[in-house]
Amino acid sequence: MSIFQENAVTASDKAFFRLRKEIVEGEIPASAKLSETELSTKYEVSRAVVREAINRLESCNLVERKPNVGARVVALSPEGLIELYQVRESLEGMAARLAATNMSDEEVAELKLLLNSQSENIKTTERYYQEAGDLDFHYRIILGSKNNHLINMLVNGLYHLVRMYRVQLGMAGPRVSTAFDEHKHIVQAISNRDPELAEMLMRRHIMYSKNNIEAKLNQ
Amino acid sequence: MSIFQENAVTASDKAFFRLRKEIVEGEIPASAKLSETELSTKYEVSRAVVREAINRLESCNLVERKPNVGARVVALSPEGLIELYQVRESLEGMAARLAATNMSDEEVAELKLLLNSQSENIKTTERYYQEAGDLDFHYRIILGSKNNHLINMLVNGLYHLVRMYRVQLGMAGPRVSTAFDEHKHIVQAISNRDPELAEMLMRRHIMYSKNNIEAKLNQ
DNA sequence: AACGACAAGATTGTCGACAATACTTGGGTA
């Protein structure tokens, strides 16, 4: 939201963004086969650009490809979700740790502002904005790490898959208010320039979120 | 080594592997421009397969690409190396944690065997094998995590870049014997099924390694 | 001399056609 609008310069970019959107939002369902010729007629572009778009989606972990067979949208599974959250815990924990050192005072101030604006809207606004706000919060900390590998892996490699799970399994649960407190403590730790604590709190935050989702899946 | 031989089925695969090898080993130097036409004549394949190979290399963080301009091999910098090791610390720490839970008893036994065989060769064998042995050790723990995201990110996304730094900045330092002790303790923790300790020891192991490299760079 | 506009050249992006591989369907045999 807000922070990330990527601009498509080439036709492959457009195809990539469009395809990614349709996959994440379930318009193209999970585990569906992606036919290159079909998509090329649907999007009115050459097969080459569709191919390139699909290749990029593979790097994003949104599709799987087999040589001489084709590409499918990834399958969503409880195990896959667990694995995803394990990686998130690890990487975002490190992001919070680094953010505590590398975020500028101004960025920290903006993060606090974001938190305040969310605390006001927390009961009035509908779920969608809470979801977007949560993403925004995590994005800022990821960017605050100033570690390009980390940023790239999380933003391009994992977050669209996280969104796909959220949309298609109907997440965005009733955990908003407690999650908000966790966010507050994380910001506090970052503001205090306490890397250890920031990492630990972020890891716990994501772990709680994972447990919450697991409980939902098993009910 | 040993564990990972990837088999090329398509022409793009071959081009990808070859190009990756040449980049990692410095035959194509860091920051060099990759001309599609040039490479296509050199490899005697179409530009399309070279393009696809380059795209895949971009996913590996080995080249950077700008639309309508072209691709360059990544530049190696001390900052980049630090960032890389920060991500490694995070991910491999998690890998060790998960391995402590998910590795089979048999896999743990094999890991111990590997360690023993290395302790014998540690003074006799030349540097190359020590290097390979180190990679092998880390690979096994990564695979032992049984987390596909983690495995993919580390094996396909980071390790070739790590190797590139090692080869081109002439790493593989005199840290072998102390590193071996660290490896031993990590295996012990995994064998004891102690995830917390395994993660902590792995993180420290990688941090020490990072510090060692930093010291070398600054001397 | 410095700067900017323009033209020529080179490189990347996109396309449609052909080749190679995998899947399907029908027939035959045990």
Add this chain to the structure above:
DNA sequence: TACCCAAGTATTGTCGACAATCTTGTCGTT
């Protein structure tokens, strides 16, 4: 009926050509 083999079909992989964009070098103006 169940299984295997083979031809046909569909899909992916590869190629060379054309279009669009960027870079370079030249010229003219201030």
